[in-house]
Amino acid sequence: MRIIALTNQKGGVGKTTTTVNLAAALALRNKKVVLLDLDPQAHMTTFFGVDPNGLEKTAYEVLTQSLPLAEGLIPIRENIGLLSSGLDLAGAEQELVSVVGRETILRDAIENYKDHCDYVFIDCPPSLGLLTLNALGAAEEVFMPLQPHFLSLQGLSQLLETVLLVQRRINPPLRVTGLLFCMYDQRTSLASEILRDIEHFMLQQREVDCPWNAVKIFNTRIRRNVKLAESPSHGQTIFEYEPNCNGACDYQALADEVESMVEGPRQSETPAVHPETAAVHPETAAVHPETAAVHQDHAGEIVTDTEVILDPAEDHSLASDADGTAGGDTESGSIDDSVEAGVETATGGSSGLDIHQAEGTARPE
Numbered sequence: 001m002r003i004i005a006l007t008n009q010k011g012g013v014g015k016t017t018t019t020v021n022l023a024a025a026l027a028l029r030n031k032k033v034v035l036l037d038l039d040p041q042a043h044m045t046t047f048f049g050v051d052p053n054g055l056e057k058t059a060y061e062v063l064t065q066s067l068p069l070a071e072g073l074i075p076i077r078e079n080i081g082l083l084s085s086g087l088d089l090a091g092a093e094q095e096l097v098s099v100v101g102r103e104t105i106l107r108d109a110i111e112n113y114k115d116h117c118d119y120v121f122i123d124c125p126p127s128l129g130l131l132t133l134n135a136l137g138a139a140e141e142v143f144m145p146l147q148p149h150f151l152s153l154q155g156l157s158q159l160l161e162t163v164l165l166v167q168r169r170i171n172p173p174l175r176v177t178g179l180l181f182c183m184y185d186q187r188t189s190l191a192s193e194i195l196r197d198i199e200h201f202m203l204q205q206r207e208v209d210c211p212w213n214a215v216k217i218f219n220t221r222i223r224r225n226v227k228l229a230e231s232p233s234h235g236q237t238i239f240e241y242e243p244n245c246n247g248a249c250d251y252q253a254l255a256d257e258v259e260s261m262v263e264g265p266r267q268s269e270t271p272a273v274h275p276e277t278a279a280v281h282p283e284t285a286a287v288h289p290e291t292a293a294v295h296q297d298h299a300g301e302i303v304t305d306t307e308v309i310l311d312p313a314e315d316h317s318l319a320s321d322a323d324g325t326a327g328g329d330t331e332s333g334s335i336d337d338s339v340e341a342g343v344e345t346a347t348g349g350s351s352g353l354d355i356h357q358a359e360g361t362a363r364p365e
């Protein structure tokens, strides 16, 4: 079973469209897929023609009332089970603020899910709040859909920072495994420049011990296709709505690539990097200090833009040092300090890519 969070805190980049249609492509190949709608906007839920109002067993109940995942799943299509979202999910972040272990509730729910499935896809909201942290705490892999715009690059930087922190603090096996360009127009030079810069940056990161050093930039690019924009209003996947359009072809090609990654980044239960022994150095964070969405405050708590707190005092079994500093081989113990201490070597690409690379620890052979 592969657990994959599709996330990007930037809105409207194609997360939900990709989650639905990639899942549909895999389900047509007889793969058993579970979809978790963690977005209070409930776009994925409505995408499948389900009215999110008035549902009694949703992600909200799983997160706040210990509803077992199996009881919340709606058999939405052959081979696809959907945990729907509802508007009350927005309140879950507030309700869970004082709950111990709040950022690993989803992970526990998935671990307790006994039924067999091949893929769990988590559609995240466009934010880095507690719902997204739960997704990152539960996932093994992150796929990041992005549009080839300059502003997407800032989003990439922030997301990598968040993944690094979650990976070090609560979920060591977490890896960013896929970057997917959506609404791609190869005729524009900006798209190819940004693609080239990201490829260059990721190539440099191969030798750095960080959770994105083995990321695959999918060869498939999801082209802009009006049928993909139309299909949700019919409550249909692209394969139901227009199975021969470019959008359907692109998502089939993506499914080929995703299946070919089947060995997955995590081949054993032993994480490649453990927070307490890791050669991960905070200076490997591919972030610019001024754009970092996550900070560590004076008490050692990690605080995101949405002020969701990962409590370092909790025993996540894989958690951090007792003093609340980030786990790992940190020297200063402070993310902010470390990032600021990082040596910035901007890739300086033609698109103005502002992802700064710091000196990292070479990955041990």
Ligand SMILES: Nc1ncnc2c1ncn2[C@@H]1O[C@H](COP(=O)(O)OP(=O)(O)OP(=O)(O)O)[C@@H](O)[C@H]1O
Binding pocket: 010, 011, 012, 013, 014, 015, 016, 017, 018, 039, 041, 043, 124, 125, 126, 182, 183, 184, 222, 223, 224, 225, 226, 228, 229, 230, 232, 247
């Ligand atoms: N390849 C595409 N071609 C044309 N339209 C697309 C394509 N992919 C997505 N869209 C449309 O773009 C809009 C945003 O897509 P989507 O809802 O998948 O993004 P999102 O990242 O999930 O957004 P949010 O952050 O709000 O959850 C939707 O109206 C969708 O139908």
Ligand SMILES: [Mg+2]
Binding pocket: 015, 016, 017, 039, 043, 044, 123, 124
């Ligand atoms: Mg969405």
